[in-house]
Amino acid sequence: MIHFERIQLANGLKVIVHRDKTTPMVAIDVCYNVGSRDEHPDRTGFAHLFEHLMFGGSKHIPLYDEPLQKAGGDNNAYTTNDLTNYYLTLPNNNLETAFWLESDRMLELAFSKQSLEVQRNVVIEEFKQRHLNQPYGDVWPLVRQLAYKVHPYQWPTIGREISHIEKATLQQVKDFFFTHYAPDNAVLVVAGNVDAEYIFRLAEKWFGQIPNRNVKPRNIPAEPEQTQLREQIVERNVPNDTIYMAFHMAERLDPSYYATDLISDVLSNGNSSRMYQKLVQKEKLFTELDAYLSGDYEPGLFVVSGKPSDGISLETARKAIEQELDRMRQDLVPEYELEKVKNKVEANIVYAEMNYLTKAMNLATNEILQDASLINSQVDSYRSVTANRILQVSQQIFRPENCSVLYYHAKK
16 A cells, blocks of 8 residues: 555645655656647657657756756656656755756746757657667557557657657747646656655745646547458568557556456466467467557557567468457456466566655556556456456457557568
């Protein structure tokens, strides 16, 4: 159980404090409720661009990293389809330095042409490295474009194409900031050996005067139900053929999410999993095989990907995967097998709760999702999943018309 206290400032900023007496360090997480799903289809990659711009100087502080490093701190950030998360750690006695830094960049960035050009070039190079110059780099964009036709999950967080970042203007950047970067669209979490009342006073002192920006509710088009199998064949300069099968699944808050997550573990979590035991080890049809969730907050994807062994065609590989998915649809998972994956999940959750930074990040992302208290119900949610529920969800997900298949061939 992770205990925490929570308040909301008058400007809408949610402040959460978790006391961890085991560490002399403190973690500060500022999570903004903005991701790539909030972008205009012709201006993608802005959420990720801002992840970089936030380190390029704010209204009163020209350099972010220098004062943090002098205070003995470290920091990082990441962008997803659903949120942008900034986190840092530093010694407890320098805690207020973090409040000074984070509040100033929430207030307003420096918005200089020089900073935009520097970070624009960094992001463009990252795009090239991640999607153009790396084997299998275009897989995820291809899978998303095949599976999604309406919803903004169809493009990756770094953007649909380089030109969107190349053409970004300073005014467009400013508009994006003041639309999404606001106290009423953010969560501040502090975890460490700290007093909650003291943290609440600091939050009011440093963040309380930042104006509420009246962030509007999302109006994102829902993805229509997929009604027929989708297939795409590509050929690339890569070492091995690979197959990707993506199935639409429920949103993160849907009760079936926990069953879906356990299904992926039954199929491919570790050397004792079904697909590894049969298709990799016994029948030697694959050298690599995995099943995983996209992890999105809105309805996401259940993905099965695999590299067939030499001499095994992608068509044969697909049939072998489908046979394992059919087993999930037709037969109850034995209790011992279900208990095994539940134990693994619980162990991972408990282990994560030992780290003060991980706790801060999980509290923040759960609060963005809906409520930080979700962090304390995860184990029970997984434990409550029955074999019958696994069967029902498998029958719902693993339908041929709900599947998008990417055949990724290596050039001969």
